Every structure is written in structure tokens, then in C-alpha cells.
Amino acid sequence: MSEDQDLGITQSKIHNTGEWYAEVVQKAELANYGPEGMSGFIVTRPRAYGLWERVQSYLDTRFKQTGVQNAYFPLFIPEGYLEREKEIVEGFDPEVAWVEQAGRNELEERLAVRPTSESIIAPYLSQWIRSYRDLPLRVNQWTSVVRWEATETKPFFRTKEFLWQEGHTAHATRADAWAETMRRLNQYESTYEDLLAIPVLQGAKPEHDKFPGADTTTTVEALMPDGKSVQGATSHYLGTEFADAFDITYTDTDETSRVAHTTSWGLSWRALGALIMTHSDNQGLVLPPTVAPEQVVIVPIWQTETKERVLEYAEDVANNLDDAGIRVELDDRDDQNPGFKFNEWELKGVPLRAEIGPDEATEGTVTLIHRPDGESITAERSEIVETVQEQFDAVYAKLYAAAEETLNSNIRIAETRSELLGTIGQHGGYVKTPWCGDEGCETAIKDEIAAEIVMVPISSDEDDEQDTTDENMGVNNDTTVESNEKSLDLTDSTCVVCDNPAFKTAYFAKSY
The missing domain is CATH 3.30.110.30 (C-terminal domain of ProRS)
Known part of the structure; x- marks a missing residue:
């Protein structure tokens, strides 16, 4: 197999969606499967982790603007803590991984590897809350959890260990807690629609499918091109059940002791799976400029006699874009031809390609190519930053419109x-x-x-x-x-x- 063939996607998104998805994930350098004997685990490569960091940054900023503080709680949860909330035990028991031995010593009490953290966070909320003045209390942690899925796993969509954030709050009233639940759901909707270019629907899970122990579970759902839905994120109004189980109470203004109302809410790297599945095509990964590791790749095209002039011009354009805060890559490798570079960067999902040859260097222009559909734009060198930013908006709009059409027509x-x-x-x-x-x-x-x-x-x-x-x-x-x-x-x-x-x-x- 030639190097060019090895770069290509061999499976069809329409006809072999699962195989196509796995091929894109691996060939676009997003993830590898875990070691032999550890099915359901993946190694997240830097390109995918960079996508996760941009999701994290987007949400973390908005969380902090609305009173949330980050914290970190132990990976392990004593079995007795889990058992204090009956529905948590029953809901997660089939998926919980347990630690029963440390070194050569058997533990006196089994420790659960965190499937979710309500049972380890609630006891500390109980310690930290005394008065109505301590409310609302909002904490969040960025971490991983383990759920020993018995179903077939798929990178980012469904793995035994996955990255996520989980927020936990306590409030004086049901109304305040419900407002918090919806505030987080709206932030998740914004993450999908304003960062990932994926329209979603808001709703609630039916009573029998809500989070164990919750009063109400709300969700944002994204429709994939193969007609399947992805639960994009959930926000739970927990009522007072966890507060009752873990004694989360406060003294009100009238000196009466009252039970707090709590919430929890989370988004996982399943969002990355939805991102890959929604926008990518048979040429490889497609990313919106908002999260792409490289927003623009510059491919200089030269002959021996024009190499120096073209490279100097391309470097000047790259520096100009970089100074403007645009994530730009200048691919000046001389051991690969332009066609190979085009295919490689298309495979990796770069939203905008800038082609610079002798004509562009002479005329003071740059040829810009949209990744989603190959549309070509000629930009004036003097306006390159403004034009590139305009094209980012145009690419984002194309991706969102295509996803919206998929949703609305289905x-x-x-x-x-x-x-x-x-x-x-x-x-x-x-x-x-x-x-x-x-x-x-x-x-x-x-x-x-x-x-x-x-x-x-x-x-x-x-x-x-x-x-x-x-x-x-x-x-x-x-x-x-x-x-x-x-x-x-x-x-x-x-x-x-x-x-x-x-x-x-x-x-x-x-x-x-």
C-alpha cells in the first residue's frame, strides 16, 4: 500500500458507519485502542486531547462566571458511602469496578472506582454547609470515571473509562435548584451549538430512565447522520433525596433546620464522538474552526527557481496570522508534494487551507480552500487576517447548517x-x-x-x-x-x- 493510500479513508460513512468512524478516529490521530486484554479503554492522543481542552475551557469559563468553583474528590468511594443512597447502588451496581486488595493486604471495606461522585461529594457538602448564608454552594470537578460497560464500546461514545466534568450544587429551595438545573442544561446546549456546530434538542428523560436517585433528569440530545441519537449531556435536579441520605441541612433565617435541594450535571468526551460523527466525511475528520488544533494550514507550492520567494511570502503570511492569535501551521516540508499535504491535512480536519504559489506571491494574494466542500476564495494579502476570520465564520455556518438540516428533516x-x-x-x-x-x-x-x-x-x-x-x-x-x-x-x-x-x-x- 502506498503512503497516499494509507492516508485515505477506505470505509463509507453512509454504508459502513461504525467501521468508517473507527478508521477516522485512528487515521486522524485522535486515539488508539488500549492494551490487549483491556477492551473498552482507549489512549487519547494529543490531537483529541486538544479538542477536549477547548471544550473544557469553553465550559469552565462559563461555570466560573456563574459562581462555580473547581475542586477534586477521591477516585475511590467506600462501599458504605454508596450504600447510603440506595438508588445509586442499584443503578450503577452492574458497572462498578471494585478494589478489594491493596498491595498484599485485603481491604477491610471495598472501594468503588468512581462511577459518579454524588456519594463522595455529598458528605463534604454536609460538612461545609451550616447556614442559609452558605447557599448556594457550587463545586465542579474535571476528572475521569469508570463504568464497566457490558455493551459494545466505541471510542469517545462509549468506553469503560471516560473524561468528563461533574458539577454538584446545594440550594435553599426547590425553585433555586431547578433554575440551576436549567442554567447548566442551557450551557450544554450552547457548547454544542456555539462551539461544536451541532444543533441539539432539550428535554427530560422519562421517569424510569432518570439518573438513579434524581427527581428529574434533563438532557440535550444530538442526532447523528446515521439517524441515531446521542445523549449529549445531562443536568439532574436531585430533589432532597441525597440531602436526606447525607444530612445536607442548613439553618434558615428563622433558625429552623431545613434540608437542602441539590443538583448534579455533567458533560463527557462523548461530545467529541458527536463532533467527529456529525461533521466528518469520507476524506477524514472535519472540524469547526472553534476547536480545530490548526485553524489554517499554509501549503506553499514551488518549483526550484521560485522556492525562496514563495517560502518567504508564505512565512510572512503565517507570522501575520499567528500574531493575530490564529492557530496556523506552515507546512514547508520538502519531502512531500503538495497533493500529499492536501490529503493529510484534509484527513486531520483543518477547516481552512491556504495555498501559496508563485502567482499568489507575485500578485499579493492567498488562495483559501474550505475543508467541508472545497470552496475556493481569493484573499488579498493586505486583508488576510480579516478574510481568514470571515471564512472561519463561513465554514462554521456551513457545518451548522448541514447538521441542522439533518436534524430538522429527521x-x-x-x-x-x-x-x-x-x-x-x-x-x-x-x-x-x-x-x-x-x-x-x-x-x-x-x-x-x-x-x-x-x-x-x-x-x-x-x-x-x-x-x-x-x-x-x-x-x-x-x-x-x-x-x-x-x-x-x-x-x-x-x-x-x-x-x-x-x-x-x-x-x-x-x-x-
Whole structure:
């Protein structure tokens, strides 16, 4: 196999999505699989870790602007801590890795390798909170967790160890805690839409699929080009269950002891999987300029007699862009031809390529090529910084528009069971249906076509902090829900599975 062939992507995104995705991840130098005998673990290469750092920076800035402080809690959680919250134990038990021996000594108490941190953080919130003056208390940690997945793993989408952030807060009232839950969900939505160029839908998980111990789990869902949904991030209103279990109480202004309301919320490197899957193509990785390690690659094109002049001009352009804070790479290797360089940087996802040959050096121009579609722009040398920044916006807009079209054209309505099964079977995507709220009706669909309820809409009145008394807070029970300009009227509707009265709108989809 030639070097050029080795660079290329051999699998089809449309026809062999899983194999294509794995090939892009490895050939674009994002990750390697873990050691033999450690299936489900990956080695994150610098290019992928750089993407994660930009996600981290984006979110961390916004967290701190809204009162969050970073902290760090132990990797290991004593078994007794987990058992204090019954639903955590039951929810995560199949996926928990345990440490039973240290060196040659058997431990007196097993230690769980952190699957999530509510049970190790809550006891310390209890120590730190005494008075209403200590509230709200907001902490976050950037870390990794381990969940021993029994299902098939996929780099970034589903691995046994993964990077994430998890925020934990305590509040005096239910209204304040719910506002916090939605604040974080909106920040996650912004991360996808304003940083990663991926439109998402906001909703809540059904009662049977919420985070163990939570009152309400909210989610942002992203639709992949193969018609499967990705749970992009979750924000949980935990109610008072964890506070009761770990004695998180405070003395109110009237000297009465009250139980705090808590939240937790997290985004993992699954966002990187969604980024890769959404934008990339059969030439390799495609990245928006907002996160790309190199935003511009300059490829000088010369003959022997023009080499010195072209390289001098290209270096001057590179320095100009670098001084403006643009991440630029000058590929002046003389052991590779321009065609090889074009293919290599396309494979690695650089959003903008600048070609500089003798003509550009003579005319004082730069030829700019958009990675997503090959569109060519001629930029004046004197305006190169402004033009490059304009082209970044244009590339981002193209990526977002393509993803938005995928989402908007793949939300469909089904009002009977046969319509639901047929639509998902033929098209994939999201199918909105009337639902009675019974888990058994979801199970019947899941058993037949491997699709599940990925979300139910959050009713508009839940954002009103005065309306916080609904037992199933955050889950829509309204008769009409508007989403993506496609409405489903539940008036006099019956569940598509059991024909009982329908009170909710369910979004069914296959998912990663």
C-alpha cells in the first residue's frame, strides 16, 4: 500500500458507519485502542486531547462566571458511602469496578472506582454547609470515571473509562435548584451549538430512565447522520433525596433546620464522538474552526527557481496570522508534494487551507480552500487576517447548517404503533408519539426494533420558578408541545402502544 493510500479513508460513512468512524478516529490521530486484554479503554492522543481542552475551557469559563468553583474528590468511594443512597447502588451496581486488595493486604471495606461522585461529594457538602448564608454552594470537578460497560464500546461514545466534568450544587429551595438545573442544561446546549456546530434538542428523560436517585433528569440530545441519537449531556435536579441520605441541612433565617435541594450535571468526551460523527466525511475528520488544533494550514507550492520567494511570502503570511492569535501551521516540508499535504491535512480536519504559489506571491494574494466542500476564495494579502476570520465564520455556518438540516428533516410524527415502527425502521431519526407514561410501552418497542424514548419535552411553565409543585417536575404533561416547528396535539390522543389515554409526548430513537 502506498503512503497516499494509507492516508485515505477506505470505509463509507453512509454504508459502513461504525467501521468508517473507527478508521477516522485512528487515521486522524485522535486515539488508539488500549492494551490487549483491556477492551473498552482507549489512549487519547494529543490531537483529541486538544479538542477536549477547548471544550473544557469553553465550559469552565462559563461555570466560573456563574459562581462555580473547581475542586477534586477521591477516585475511590467506600462501599458504605454508596450504600447510603440506595438508588445509586442499584443503578450503577452492574458497572462498578471494585478494589478489594491493596498491595498484599485485603481491604477491610471495598472501594468503588468512581462511577459518579454524588456519594463522595455529598458528605463534604454536609460538612461545609451550616447556614442559609452558605447557599448556594457550587463545586465542579474535571476528572475521569469508570463504568464497566457490558455493551459494545466505541471510542469517545462509549468506553469503560471516560473524561468528563461533574458539577454538584446545594440550594435553599426547590425553585433555586431547578433554575440551576436549567442554567447548566442551557450551557450544554450552547457548547454544542456555539462551539461544536451541532444543533441539539432539550428535554427530560422519562421517569424510569432518570439518573438513579434524581427527581428529574434533563438532557440535550444530538442526532447523528446515521439517524441515531446521542445523549449529549445531562443536568439532574436531585430533589432532597441525597440531602436526606447525607444530612445536607442548613439553618434558615428563622433558625429552623431545613434540608437542602441539590443538583448534579455533567458533560463527557462523548461530545467529541458527536463532533467527529456529525461533521466528518469520507476524506477524514472535519472540524469547526472553534476547536480545530490548526485553524489554517499554509501549503506553499514551488518549483526550484521560485522556492525562496514563495517560502518567504508564505512565512510572512503565517507570522501575520499567528500574531493575530490564529492557530496556523506552515507546512514547508520538502519531502512531500503538495497533493500529499492536501490529503493529510484534509484527513486531520483543518477547516481552512491556504495555498501559496508563485502567482499568489507575485500578485499579493492567498488562495483559501474550505475543508467541508472545497470552496475556493481569493484573499488579498493586505486583508488576510480579516478574510481568514470571515471564512472561519463561513465554514462554521456551513457545518451548522448541514447538521441542522439533518436534524430538522429527521423529526417525524407517528400516531400509531405501526407508523412508529415503520418510520424508525425506514428512516431512523426522532419519532414523536403520544405516550401514556408507562415504561412497559417503551419496552415493547425496544424489544421489537431496539429504539427507546430518548426524551420527553420540558413544558414551558417549568422555567417559571413560581411553578415548582408538580410531582414529576420538568416532564411535560401539556396537551400541545411545540418543537422544531412540528407539533403533536395530545388532545384526546391515545398511547401508540397500549391505546390508553396519552399524557406525554415521547421522542423515540435508536441511540449510541
